[in-house]
Amino acid sequence: MRPFDIIKKKRNGEILTPEEIDFFIRGIIKGEIPDYQVTALLMAIYFNGMTDDETYHLTTSMINSGKVLDLSDIPGIKVDKHSTGGVGDKLTLTVAPLVASTGIPLPMIAGRGLGHTGGTIDKLESIPGFRTDLSISEFIENIRKINLSIIGQTSEIVPPDGILYALRDVTATVESIPLIVSSIMSKKLAEGIDGLILDVKTGSGAFFKEFERSMELADSLVKIGKKMGKKVVAIITDMNQPSGYAVGNTLEVIEAIEVLKGVGPDDIKELTLNIGAWMLKIGGVAREIEDAIKILKKNLKNYKGLEKFRELIKSQGGNPDIIENYNLFPKAKIIKEVNSTLSGYIQKIDTEKIGIAACILGAGRLKVDSPIDPTAGLIIRKKIGDKVEKDEPLITIHSNKKEIVPEAEQLIVSAYFINMDRMEKPPLVYKVLN
Amino acid sequence: MRPFDIIKKKRNGEILTPEEIDFFIRGIIKGEIPDYQVTALLMAIYFNGMTDDETYHLTTSMINSGKVLDLSDIPGIKVDKHSTGGVGDKLTLTVAPLVASTGIPLPMIAGRGLGHTGGTIDKLESIPGFRTDLSISEFIENIRKINLSIIGQTSEIVPPDGILYALRDVTATVESIPLIVSSIMSKKLAEGIDGLILDVKTGSGAFFKEFERSMELADSLVKIGKKMGKKVVAIITDMNQPSGYAVGNTLEVIEAIEVLKGVGPDDIKELTLNIGAWMLKIGGVAREIEDAIKILKKNLKNYKGLEKFRELIKSQGGNPDIIENYNLFPKAKIIKEVNSTLSGYIQKIDTEKIGIAACILGAGRLKVDSPIDPTAGLIIRKKIGDKVEKDEPLITIHSNKKEIVPEAEQLIVSAYFINMDRMEKPPLVYKVLN
DSSP states (O other): OOHHHHHHHHHTTOOOOHHHHHHHHHHHHHTOSOHHHHHHHHHHHHHHOOOHHHHHHHHHHHHHTSOOOOOTTSOSOOEEEEEOOOSSOOHHHHHHHHHHTTTOOEEEEEOOOBTTBOOHHHHHHTSTTOOOOOOHHHHHHHHHHHSEEEEEOOTTSSHHHHHHHHHHHHTTOSOOHHHHHHHHHHHHHTTTOSEEEEEEEESTTSSSOSHHHHHHHHHHHHHHHHHTTOEEEEEEEEOSSOSSSEESHHHHHHHHHHHHTTOSOHHHHHHHHHHHHHHHHHTTSOSSHHHHHHHHHHHHHTTHHHHHHHHHHHHTTOOGGGGTOGGGSOOOSEEEEEEOSSOEEEEEEOHHHHHHHHIIIIISOSSTTOOOOTTOEEEEOOOTTOEEOTTSEEEEEEESOGGGHHHHHHHHHHHEEEESSOOOOOOSEEEEEO | OOHHHHHHHHHTTOOOOHHHHHHHHHHHHHTOSOHHHHHHHHHHHHHHOOOHHHHHHHHHHHHHTSOOOOOTTSOSOOEEEEEOOOSSOOHHHHHHHHHHTTTOOEEEEEOOOBTTBOOHHHHHHTSTTOOOOOOHHHHHHHHHHHSEEEEEOOTTSSHHHHHHHHHHHHTTOSOOHHHHHHHHHHHHHTTTOSEEEEEEEESTTSSSOSHHHHHHHHHHHHHHHHHTTOEEEEEEEEOSSOSSSEESHHHHHHHHHHHHTTOSOHHHHHHHHHHHHHHHHHTTSOSSHHHHHHHHHHHHHTTHHHHHHHHHHHHTTOOGGGGTOGGGSOOOSEEEEEEOSSOEEEEEEOHHHHHHHHIIIIISOSSTTOOOOTTOEEEEOOOTTOEEOTTSEEEEEEESOGGGHHHHHHHHHHHEEEESSOOOOOOSEEEEEO
8 A cells, every 4th residue: 555546546536445544544653654645635635525434434543543541430421522613612611510510421632722713721721720731540530530521632642633733734724524523523532432512613703604614514523423323413503703701711711600600691601501401411411401401500500510610620730719719810911992993783793803813912822832821812892783882892902912902903893893783693503413 | 925825825726926836936945845835735736726827937936946058159949849758759869860960959858767658868878878967068068069969857957846746756746737837848948948849648658648638738838838938839649559669768769760760660750750840840940841841851861860869979978889780789688579369450559558568677667766777678569450360479578577577468468459340540640739
């Protein structure tokens, strides 16, 4: 078998065999296939796609290339949640403790933010002392003890994913559904889970802006997961504006705690219940979505979710006092309003621009190894359908980089589309695939 | 400017600017753009193609990236000939001396064989003592003195071509018309020529087997050449069977000498006159093709072409006595007939298979750095339309590799399609684009 022939086959739109896919993945890990052949194949896959079978085999090869966790001696149906990424998407921080508080074990290996979208690991690391680099055995131990642990990706699990992602990132081959699906599903399924809820974002701040492409991605994710014998549900949710109000690591953790306290933004509350309910359903805690929502509402009201979040923080070395005292979080030096230049109703928000603004202010990283400023970010003051007067704030900036503020302001102002027509809020959930 | 954005632009089917193309080519030479980004771009070009303008700019960037010969102080219209490659294609060896003998200066930088097709440089190097590695100043001096010099490619001229070709070769991106056109035309136009005849082969032994693709290639080559202000003619010629009878380096040199002596195969004679006549026309020696053919016929008859070949051999250190005494060439140890297993008429020859048979017998190289056996090759005994009896020879094998002979025999037998229907010979020339 030669890498050349595999590239040529895919270039010609033919279907790769499981052996050919495996040969390529093993060659990548062993360093036997040079990067320039890998990227040629990636580009050919970008153009010619992969069948469901090929995507399944690619996912399987990737899973088998590294460590696969065995959580079978932890009782219960192990469930995880994955989001395709958005702006202000702190749902893991609300959903995970709330669902774990109902008794479902959640083994969660999460990602960092890249580009305009945030990442759960960066958010958790803004909690003073919180460790996301637990060993696999500490991770398993915590799931056993408190039903929940959230750690960052480790090179032991799906080792080629890091290599492939780095190459895709610099060769414009990120936006390929089979490559996205195999990357997501291999990492998730190597965690040893039984079920997975996929929050597939769609809209101006999502990875795929068009609904059709988001549907295609959701459909492929569900197909591959089911082919692997897992319980998988995809929920297509709106990302035409930031989720909640807070964008940026510390700011989002605080907003998530507010939600677990029963306050916080309505959209985050509603999505938390929605996504959480599907986790309860596949986790076997509730048969019907309505029942699941009742259980979750109860655990919000009696603070069981909040207490689970406290346990999570404690078990991973963080300071749980931040729950009561937000002043324990460092704060940005510059807090500044960005005002509207027009009066009217918010018609549209270019959410990617909002994400980029937060990113350049310090909340995200433009390169994989850039440092993050946990205090930086934005508070959204006006969302779609809201009325705004000229000189009224659209957003509040939090930053320590004075020189970047004007650029961020400009991005924010240009991201808002305002006119005098009344505007409906977009729906939160478009579709559930199960 | 970032390589990523250029890759993404081409991936999206957009048109690259001259600056973007130049940035990429310069980045490749300086080693600033890693191979894995180069191959991703090559694959995106494979899929989305390039406009004539992009191909022109790519060609220009490649030319300007290295040395461009200035032959302006050599009087006359400098003309070259390029073939897209075939099996038994020794036309440079017959056309070049014949045309140079009419007074046209020919600066020729030629290639080596790769895969199933032969290369002029390998053929010339089978002449004892013949040097193809003259310096640029020796090359120019010889053109000045005898109107003709033929040397191998040098890294001074179009330095990125070698890098690009090596990467294309291992990533299945060779078969891309803009990449082929820019590679051919940049090298040819950097020679300082005024005119170029392109022999675009089509058929079972050609690079492009389908006539339509060959036309597309010819059309693009002519367009780019004209845009560069050069006189360019493309002739689409048949490669559905080997040219002449000899395939392999020494064997082809002998056949070329035979043609220059006025004997040798009819197809080579006819193509020599045809291609040569267009060179005389663009070289200003004849106004009409008919007049050009008369001049060439005269120079065949009075052995001026043969004498020019002798001068070429002498001027590049070869032994000119080979012209009279073929025994000065080393000979293969094994000379063996491959007989037909059927009686009938030759309907079709899979010429690529014939080329591969010659190659594995030692006449070609499967890798860029493999050594060549100048004595190895084939003599074609039956061509399309010929009648053959069972057990009559189809081909005579010349080789020094006993262990390979059975595999070559098998390839040869399987390359011939024989049945009882009478069959016409294919035409030699399909079309002239000028």
